[in-house]
Amino acid sequence: xxxxxxxxxxxxxxxxxxxxxxxxxxxxxxxxxxxxxxxxxxxxxxxxxxxxxxxxxxxxxxxxxxxxxxxxxxxxxxxxxxxxxxxxxxxxxxxxxxxxxxxxxxxxxxxxxxxxxxxxxxxxxxxxxxxxxxxxxxxxxxxxxxxxxxxxxxxxxxxxxxxxxxxxxxxxxxxxxxxxxxxxxxxxxxxxxxxxxxxxxxxxxxxxxxxxxxxxxxxxxxxxxxxxxxxxxxxxxxxxxxxxxxxxxxxxxxxxxxxxxxxxxxxxxxxxxxxxxxxxxxxxxxxxxxxxxxxxxxxxxxxxxxxxxxxxxxxxxxxxxxxxxxxxxxxxxxxxxxxxxxxxxxxxxxxxxxxxxxxxxxxxxxxxxxxxxxxxxxxxxxxxxxxxxxxxxxxxxxxxxxxxxxxxxxxxxxxxxxxxxxxxxxxxxxxxxxxxxxxxxxxxxxxxxxxxxxxxxxxxxxxxxxxxxxxxxxxxxxxxxxxxxxxxxxxxxxxxxxxxxxxxxxxxxxxxxxxxxxxxxxxxxxxxxxxxxxxxxxxxxxxxxxxxxxxxxxxxxxxxxxxxxxxxxxxxxxxxxxxxxxxxxxxxxxxxxxxxxxxxxxxxxxxxxxxxxxxxxxxxxxxx
Numbered sequence: 001x002x003x004x005x006x007x008x009x010x011x012x013x014x015x016x017x018x019x020x021x022x023x024x025x026x027x028x029x030x031x032x033x034x035x036x037x038x039x040x041x042x043x044x045x046x047x048x049x050x051x052x053x054x055x056x057x058x059x060x061x062x063x064x065x066x067x068x069x070x071x072x073x074x075x076x077x078x079x080x081x082x083x084x085x086x087x088x089x090x091x092x093x094x095x096x097x098x099x100x101x102x103x104x105x106x107x108x109x110x111x112x113x114x115x116x117x118x119x120x121x122x123x124x125x126x127x128x129x130x131x132x133x134x135x136x137x138x139x140x141x142x143x144x145x146x147x148x149x150x151x152x153x154x155x156x157x158x159x160x161x162x163x164x165x166x167x168x169x170x171x172x173x174x175x176x177x178x179x180x181x182x183x184x185x186x187x188x189x190x191x192x193x194x195x196x197x198x199x200x201x202x203x204x205x206x207x208x209x210x211x212x213x214x215x216x217x218x219x220x221x222x223x224x225x226x227x228x229x230x231x232x233x234x235x236x237x238x239x240x241x242x243x244x245x246x247x248x249x250x251x252x253x254x255x256x257x258x259x260x261x262x263x264x265x266x267x268x269x270x271x272x273x274x275x276x277x278x279x280x281x282x283x284x285x286x287x288x289x290x291x292x293x294x295x296x297x298x299x300x301x302x303x304x305x306x307x308x309x310x311x312x313x314x315x316x317x318x319x320x321x322x323x324x325x326x327x328x329x330x331x332x333x334x335x336x337x338x339x340x341x342x343x344x345x346x347x348x349x350x351x352x353x354x355x356x357x358x359x360x361x362x363x364x365x366x367x368x369x370x371x372x373x374x375x376x377x378x379x380x381x382x383x384x385x386x387x388x389x390x391x392x393x394x395x396x397x398x399x400x401x402x403x404x405x406x407x408x409x410x411x412x413x414x415x416x417x418x419x420x421x422x423x424x425x426x427x428x429x430x431x432x433x434x435x436x437x438x439x440x441x442x443x444x445x446x447x448x449x450x451x452x453x454x455x456x457x458x459x460x461x462x463x464x465x466x467x468x469x470x471x472x473x474x475x476x477x478x479x480x481x482x483x484x485x486x487x488x489x490x491x492x493x494x495x496x497x498x499x500x501x502x503x504x505x506x507x508x509x510x511x512x513x514x515x516x517x518x519x520x521x522x523x524x525x526x527x528x529x530x531x532x533x534x535x536x537x538x539x540x541x542x543x544x545x546x547x548x549x550x551x552x553x554x555x556x557x558x559x560x561x562x563x564x565x566x567x568x569x570x571x572x573x574x575x576x577x578x579x580x581x582x583x584x585x586x587x588x589x590x591x592x593x594x595x596x597x598x599x600x601x602x603x604x605x606x607x608x609x610x611x612x613x614x615x616x617x618x619x620x621x622x623x624x
Contacts, residue, residue, distance in 0.1 A: 021103040024162060025052025025151055026171035028108075031100035032146050033179050036060035037186060041143065042202070046176065048192045051168035053151060053159075061143040064116040067123040071135065074110075074127055076102045106130045107158070108151045114144040129154050166507040170553060173197070173500035177212050178258040181251060181285065184208035190499075197499050206236070209285060213249060214496040214525060220283060224325040231314050232289040233321050237268065238282035240275040240326070244543065246550040248281035249498075254288040254295060259306045267315045271322035286318070442588040447580040450588050457616040461592065464579050465610045470594045471572035472605045475533075479514040479564050486516040486531040493529040494522070495542045497549065501525075504552050511564050515571055517545060536575040544574055569605045 022028060029046060036044050039062030049055040065073060076099065104110060105127045115122025122140040126133045152159035162168060169192060176198070180188050184205045190198040200211045210218050221236035238248070252259050268284055276282060294309040308314055443451040450461040497505055502525060512519060516533030529541045536544070548570045577583070583591070595601050595610070602610055 021099050022107060022151075024171060025056060025168050026175045028052065028056050028104055028148055028151065029058070029172050030175040030179070031104065032056070032058040032148075033176070035100065036062055036144065037179070037183055039063050039144065041186065043187045044189075046188070046190045048169070048172060048190070050193070051165040052148075052172055053162065053165070053168070054149065056148040056151070057146065059143070059145045061141070064119075064122065064143050065114045066116055066119075067135070067137070070112060070114055070123045070125050071132070074101045074105045074125075074130075074132075102130075104148060107153075107155055109149040109153065111147045111149070112144065113138060113140040115140050115142050117142050164507075166503040169503045170500050173498075173503070177498070177500055178251065180212060181208060182253045182256050182258065182287070197502070205285075209236070213498045216496055217249075217283070221285075222325050222329050224286075224321050226317065226321040226324075228317060230290070230294075230310055231317060233286065233318055234289075235284070235286040237284040237286070237322055237325060239329075240272060240282065243272070243276035243280040243282045244546070245280050246547045246554075247501075249283040249285070250281065251285045252288070253286070254290060254306055255292060257297065257306070258304060260304050261306070263311060263315060264318055267319040268322055271319055271326060275326070288314070290314075441585055442592065444583055444588060447582055450583075450592065452588075452592065454613065456613055457619060458614040459611060460614065461595070461611045462609070463581070463583065463588075463591065464576055465604050465608055466591055466595045466601075467576035468569075468572045468604050469598055469601065469610055470591070471575055472568050473598050475515055475568035475571055476564065478516070479511055479568065482514055486518055487534045488518070488531045489529065489541070492520070493542045495527050495529060495545050497525045497527070497546075499525065501549055501553070505549050508549070508552055508567060511567050512545070512548070515567060517541075519545070533571065533575075536571075539574060544571065547574070565605065572605075 021031070025048075029048075029052065033044055033046065036058060039060060041060035041062035043061050045057075045059040047055070047057040047059075101110075106129065109128045110126070112125045112127075113122060121137045123135065124138040124140075125135045152162070163171075173190070176188070176190055180186075180198075180200055184207070185202050187202045188198065188200045189196065198212070200208060203211065206218070206221070206223075209221070220238050220242040222239060223236050225234045226232070235253075250265065252261050252264060264286075268286070269281070272282060290308070296307040441452075444463075445451055445460075448463065450463050450466070452459050452461070505527075509519065516531065517529065518531030520528040520530055522528055527545075529545060532539075532541045532544075548567055551566055551570050604610055
């Protein structure tokens, strides 16, 4: 019997490894920029073409490589950082496994130019699909210049499932921001299709945060710093009043490496308990410095999940330092009994009033209040003339339309309509298209539900969801017709976006315009909100626009119709009447009328129930 198990060729093994390490163009940018930082680079340029699908170029001024090292760097598990297993627990560099360059070369066409300091000539190396196509000596600057072309050219299925250019560019910018935020001493620049998107000079940590996310964030941050024998925690947390539902900038870094850590995230958010509304988030940039022997960064291929040896103790330290920071900057509400700065209140001095005589009251002892008139009173009660005219319109048979008590029951005299209900009214969920007559009365229960009598029983409608359904249909119709009702603003609001948010914003700008938003580009990621959709007055337009952009980032919609639906739903939820809002009968009547003209009145666009009918026989069973 022949053997069936055999070793994989290196080219196949590299492609399998690339599936874990190189997931998209952003993974290539991350690995190459981290390698440049490990090489001691002080300036790094990243040039992107077509969101990395066509070309990714990373140029650095690091130490460079010799011709032998350049060739060896593309072999699997070739690394300069590890000599033995114990070195895994003393890592101070970003890369260490030696898989990145081999994985990139397995799925792309790579050209490398590199030269070490002191050498006259450098090395040019060309690799395609793990095969070396050429190597020669060339003149080039000190450092390394990697150019990655046609990513996934030999794996069509992987290339086919890449997202849109806007989404892939957003992922590249996200990875770029994470590296830039933890290396403020290194200057960075990023260009996409020849347009510079970021230019970050070497600076302090806070200035780097402002360079990435805009100068406005400087007013939102509070600094924190604590040093213990176990860990040093430093960085910035947001003020409670800057909390938001979406788009909070939240970053954890450990020993210069970005990480995700839900457990530590909970420690930060617990410190804001009762300071921010439920469901909202605050921004934070928190940096940990720990002994490399106490963490394991090798538990995930992308090295974004890190295991700590003393997680619970660090959790307590983190929660304590955030609470201390909030208290130090008086961000925790308290009762202040300090009277500093208040005017002095002089003590009462009775000496000026010792000779003052109190006033003597005067009264008429003969006045009798039970007599119609009194000769010595200061006034006389005269009968009011013309009082009959006030009640002239009341007939003898009229009754007041107010509650009156009958025995122990409170009853109402309500007008009833003698007209029968239409035969088709609420006969089925899809046939509920008939409108109500203005005389039909509705009952609002606890400001949440609208109750109304229908032919088959009692209908219950969630007023918030009903309004979401109505507004969603209206906004979708506006987008489809490319017409909008926009309300101009006398004083436009300014909203600022980071570089990673701009590609998504630009892709949805036409749809925002059809909804009624008028955004003007002011440059530098700043936009003026000059107009808003009619009917949403009173809402914060800046938060509306920002939330819709972040919803688009989270959903990652590629099909235009899905993006339009998401934008319409996001705006409808923000503009709909809230639970607990009291409505008049006319308002309820108008809302129900609009709901029943919807093609799908039963459910909201995201599948939640809008109305339900309690059948007449079910009601009767309750009283058996």
